Amino acid sequence: MSKREEVKLVNVPSPNFIPERDMGKPLVLEASHLGIDFGGLRAVDEFNIAIGATEICGLIGPNGAGKTTIFNLLTKVYEPTRGMILLDGKDTHNMKPAQVCEAGIARTFQNIRLFDKLTVEENVKIGMHNHIHYGTATGVFRLPKYWSEERRAHEYALELLNIFGMADLAGEQAGSLPYGAQRRLEIVRALATQPKLLLLDEPAAGMNPSETEDLMNNIRKIRDDFQIAIMLIEHDMKLVMGICESIVVLNFGKIIAKGTPSQIQNDPKVIEAYLGTRKEEQ
Amino acid sequence: MLTYLINGLSLGSVYAIIALGYTMVYGIAKMLNFAHGDVIMIGGYVAFCSTSYLGLGPIPSTLFAVVVCTVLGIVVERLAYKPLRNATSLAVLITAIGVSYFLQNAALLIWSSNPKSFPNLVGSIPNVVIGELVIPSTAIVTVIANLLIMLALTMFTGRTKMGKAMRAVSEDKGAAQLMGINVNRTISVTFAIGSGLAAIAGVLLCSAYPTLMPTTGSMPGIKAFTAAVFGGIGSIPGAMLGGILLGVIEIFAKAYISTQLSDAIVFAVLIVVLLVKPTGLLGKKVSEKV
Amino acid sequence: MKLLSKLTKNGYQNYIIVILFFAVFQILSSTGHISNSLKGQLVPIVVYVIMALSLNLVVGISGELSLGHAGFMSVGAFTGIIVSATLQNSIPNGSIRLVFAIVIGAVFAGVIGFLISVPVLRLNGDYLAIVTLAFGEIIKNLLNITYVGLDSKGLHLSTKDIASMNMKPDGITILNGPMGALGTVKISTFFSGIVLLLLVLIVIQNLVASRCGRAIMALRDNRIAGEACGLSATKYKMIAFVTSAAIAGSAGALYGLNYSTLVPKKFDFNTSILILVFVVLGGIGNMTGSIIAAALLTVLPEMLRTFRDYRMLVYAIVLILVMIVTNNEKARDALTGLLRRFRKKSVKEGTANE
Numbered sequence: 050m051s052k053r054e055e056v057k058l059v060n061v062p063s064p065n066f067i068p069e070r071d072m073g074k075p076l077v078l079e080a081s082h083l084g085i086d087f088g089g090l091r092a093v094d095e096f097n098i099a100i101g102a103t104e105i106c107g108l109i110g111p112n113g114a115g116k117t118t119i120f121n122l123l124t125k126v127y128e129p130t131r132g133m134i135l136l137d138g139k140d141t142h143n144m145k146p147a148q149v150c151e152a153g154i155a156r157t158f159q160n161i162r163l164f165d166k167l168t169v170e171e172n173v174k175i176g177m178h179n180h181i182h183y184g185t186a187t188g189v190f191r192l193p194k195y196w197s198e199e200r201r202a203h204e205y206a207l208e209l210l211n212i213f214g215m216a217d218l219a220g221e222q223a224g225s226l227p228y229g230a231q232r233r234l235e236i237v238r239a240l241a242t243q244p245k246l247l248l249l250d251e252p253a254a255g256m257n258p259s260e261t262e263d264l265m266n267n268i269r270k271i272r273d274d275f276q277i278a279i280m281l282i283e284h285d286m287k288l289v290m291g292i293c294e295s296i297v298v299l300n301f302g303k304i305i306a307k308g309t310p311s312q313i314q315n316d317p318k319v320i321e322a323y324l325g326t327r328k329e330e331q
Numbered sequence: 332m333l334t335y336l337i338n339g340l341s342l343g344s345v346y347a348i349i350a351l352g353y354t355m356v357y358g359i360a361k362m363l364n365f366a367h368g369d370v371i372m373i374g375g376y377v378a379f380c381s382t383s384y385l386g387l388g389p390i391p392s393t394l395f396a397v398v399v400c401t402v403l404g405i406v407v408e409r410l411a412y413k414p415l416r417n418a419t420s421l422a423v424l425i426t427a428i429g430v431s432y433f434l435q436n437a438a439l440l441i442w443s444s445n446p447k448s449f450p451n452l453v454g455s456i457p458n459v460v461i462g463e464l465v466i467p468s469t470a471i472v473t474v475i476a477n478l479l480i481m482l483a484l485t486m487f488t489g490r491t492k493m494g495k496a497m498r499a500v501s502e503d504k505g506a507a508q509l510m511g512i513n514v515n516r517t518i519s520v521t522f523a524i525g526s527g528l529a530a531i532a533g534v535l536l537c538s539a540y541p542t543l544m545p546t547t548g549s550m551p552g553i554k555a556f557t558a559a560v561f562g563g564i565g566s567i568p569g570a571m572l573g574g575i576l577l578g579v580i581e582i583f584a585k586a587y588i589s590t591q592l593s594d595a596i597v598f599a600v601l602i603v604v605l606l607v608k609p610t611g612l613l614g615k616k617v618s619e620k621v
Numbered sequence: 622m623k624l625l626s627k628l629t630k631n632g633y634q635n636y637i638i639v640i641l642f643f644a645v646f647q648i649l650s651s652t653g654h655i656s657n658s659l660k661g662q663l664v665p666i667v668v669y670v671i672m673a674l675s676l677n678l679v680v681g682i683s684g685e686l687s688l689g690h691a692g693f694m695s696v697g698a699f700t701g702i703i704v705s706a707t708l709q710n711s712i713p714n715g716s717i718r719l720v721f722a723i724v725i726g727a728v729f730a731g732v733i734g735f736l737i738s739v740p741v742l743r744l745n746g747d748y749l750a751i752v753t754l755a756f757g758e759i760i761k762n763l764l765n766i767t768y769v770g771l772d773s774k775g776l777h778l779s780t781k782d783i784a785s786m787n788m789k790p791d792g793i794t795i796l797n798g799p800m801g802a803l804g805t806v807k808i809s810t811f812f813s814g815i816v817l818l819l820l821v822l823i824v825i826q827n828l829v830a831s832r833c834g835r836a837i838m839a840l841r842d843n844r845i846a847g848e849a850c851g852l853s854a855t856k857y858k859m860i861a862f863v864t865s866a867a868i869a870g871s872a873g874a875l876y877g878l879n880y881s882t883l884v885p886k887k888f889d890f891n892t893s894i895l896i897l898v899f900v901v902l903g904g905i906g907n908m909t910g911s912i913i914a915a916a917l918l919t920v921l922p923e924m925l926r927t928f929r930d931y932r933m934l935v936y937a938i939v940l941i942l943v944m945i946v947t948n949n950e951k952a953r954d955a956l957t958g959l960l961r962r963f964r965k966k967s968v969k970e971g972t973a974n975e
Contacts, residue, residue: 156849171839178852185833411941415945422947424901428897432937440931609748
C-alpha cells in the first residue's frame, strides 16, 4: 500500500450570489454548467445561476440571446444537453414538464398560451389541478368530496384572480379577454400551481406605461405575499431596473454579466452587447 | 417468390400513384381528400364506357378518363372545398366524405350496382416470359407509368414556376400570398393534377383487377392514404416509397400468411412504422415553437 | 331566461330531451301512430346517439380525431352476443342478461381501448387519426376469422373454422367468422336503450364538469401549457379514450342484441365515418348537438324514402350543403338573407289575409 500524499485544498470561488436576506434558507434553484445544442448550434452554454428563496431576478439580453431557451430548459420543455438543475435541492434530471411543475416551477409564455375555450375560472382551476384532491370516479358520481373540493377551489380561484382585480371576469371565456388581461390571467394560473419559483416570460409585452406600473407593483406584491422567488425575462428596462434585485445578461447563449441593477447598467460588456462597439458605429 | 414480388410491385405502383394525389393535396391544402378514391372509380368507369360503348382505343380512352377526372377534380374543388378554405380541417374532412358519398351514389345511379367487367386496356401488349417466369404486361406498364409520373412530378415541382408556387404554398400559405402567388389557383391546379393521376390509377387498377363497382375506389383509396402516411404525408418520394412497400407487403402477406388477415398485417406494419418514426418514413419533423 | 342558461350550463336539457323523446315515441307506438319501419329504428337511433356521444368525448372534449370507433362498437357487440348466449340457460330473464352483456361488452371494449391507446396516444393529429383507422380495420379483420362455439363443456374458440373448435355434438356456433353471429336471441328494448343513454349522459357530463374533464379539455386547448400546469397529457388523454371506448362497447352490445344476425363487416370504416359525421354536424364538443344530429340523421334516409333511388345522393348533398353553410360566412349570410326575405313575405301575406 502506497502512502497517501497530502493534497492542498483551496476554496472554489462560486460564480453565484443571492440576496443577503435569503442566506440560511435553501436555494430555490441552482443550475450549473447548463447547456443545450440544436444540431451543431450551441444555443446555451455554461449557464450558472443560483436563486434565493425570495429573490426577484431579471434575465435580459438582445433578441435571440437564448433567454426563452433557458426557461424551456428549466421547465424541461427541452432536455438539457449538459449540466444540472437543482430545484429546491432536487435534481430534475429526466423529469417531465408536468413533474417539474409539481416540484415547484410555474411559468408563463412569451406567446400567450391560455386554455382559450375554457373560462377564466377554469383556467385558474387547471393551475390548482394537483391541489384539488378527488379522483375521477368521485367526479363522475359526484360524491360529497367532489362538492366540497370544487367549492374550495372556486373560492381560492376567485381569491387569486382578485390579486389583479379580475374576479368579475371569472365566467368569461379566456380566449375572448383583451391582451393585457390574458397576460395577467397567465400569471394567476401559474400562481395557482403554488410554485416556489415563478418564471415570467415578457410579462409586460404589449402593455402601456400605466399598466406596466401596475404590473411592477403586483409582481412585488406576489413575492411579498406568497414568499416565492420570481425570475423574469423582460425588454422593458424600467421594469427590470425597478423591481429586479439581481440581473443576468445573456448574449449568444452565454452569460456576459451578472450583478445588481446598478452594476449591470455600468458594465461595459453589457453596453457593448446592446449598443455595439464604437468601431462598428463609425 | 419472384412472381409475388412482381405482383407486389405492380399493386404497389397503383397505390403509389393514388397516394401521390393524396399527398399533394394534403401538402398544399392541408386536407384529407377522402373523395380521392372515388375519383379513381369514376376514372375507371369513364375508361370502361369509352372503350365498350365508344369503341376508343386504350390510349384515347385513358386520356379521355384523365380529362374527365381533371375537370371533375376542379369542379369539386370549386363547389365543395373552396368555400371552406378557412374552416376547420374536420369540417373539410366531413365535406370530403359527403363528396365521396355523392360520387359513389351518382355512379350507382348511372352505372347500377352490378359489377362491370373491365376490359384489360394493356392486354394488347404481350406478356414477357423469362424461363418459367411470366411477367404480365399490366405489371410492366403499371411500374413504368409509375416511374414516369414520379419523374414528371419531381421535375414539375422542382423546375417549373407553378411547381415552385406549390412548394411555397405548402410551406406557408400566408407568406406565399404576400409574395404574389395566387394561392387559390395553385390549390386548383393541385386538385387537377391529383385527379388526373387518379384517372390513370383507375385504369391501371381495373386492368389488374377487372371488377368495376361504385365502391371499387374506396378500399384502394384508404390503403393509398395509408401508404401516403406510411411514407410521410406531404412528401412525393414518400408516397412513392410508401405505396410500393404497402403493395409488396400486402401481396406477400396474402401469399405466405393469410388472405383474410392481409389487410390487418398491412395496417399493423403501418402502426409499427409510425411508432418508430412518428411522421412516416420520409416525413419531416415539425416541432412546435414554445 | 336565467333558468334556461343555468339548465344548459349543467347539461340538464339533454336529460329532458332524452326523456321527452322516449315519452313521445312510447305514446306514439302504443297508440299505433308509428310505422313498423320506424319502430324498428328506435333501438338503432339510441345506439347511434350513444355512439355519437362517445365519439364526441374523444373528438370534441379530448380533441383527437378517431376514425376507428366502429371497432370498439363491434368488440362490445360480439362480446355482448357471446355473453348473452352463454348465460341463456342460467339467466332466463332477458333484461338481466342484457345488463350483464352490456357491462361485460363495455369492459372488453374498454380493455381493447386501453391497449390501443398506449401506441395511439404517442402520436399527434392526422397520424393519430390514421392509426385509429388502422386499428378499426384490424379489429374487423380479426373478428372475420373468429369462430366461437358453446357446448356442455363451455366456450370454444378457433381462428380457422367451425370444425376445428372440436365441439361436442350438442354444441352451437355463436360466431361464425365472416358470417358473424347467427341466431342471436333479441333482448334489446327501446326502454333499456333509453336507460343506458341516460347513464352514459350522466357519466360523460359529470366527467366533463369534474377536475379530470377540465384537465382533458385544457390539454386539448394547449398541451404545452397544460403540462406546464402539472397535467400528465398521456394519463388524461387515455382516460378520455378508454371511457369513450367502453361507452362505444356498451352501445355495441345493445346493438348486437337487437338483431338475430350480425356480420363483422357491418362495423367497417364507413360506420366509423358515419358516427363522425353525427358529431361534426351536431357541433364538435356539443353533446346536445350530437344527440339531435345522430337521431335525425339515422332516420333521414328513412324519411327520404320518397326520393327512392336518389335518397343517398340527396343525403350527400345535404351533408355538403350543411357543412358549407355552417362554415362559410358568405353562404351563411346568403341563407339568413333568404330566410329573412321569406319570413317578411309570409308576414306580409299574413297581414294581407287579415
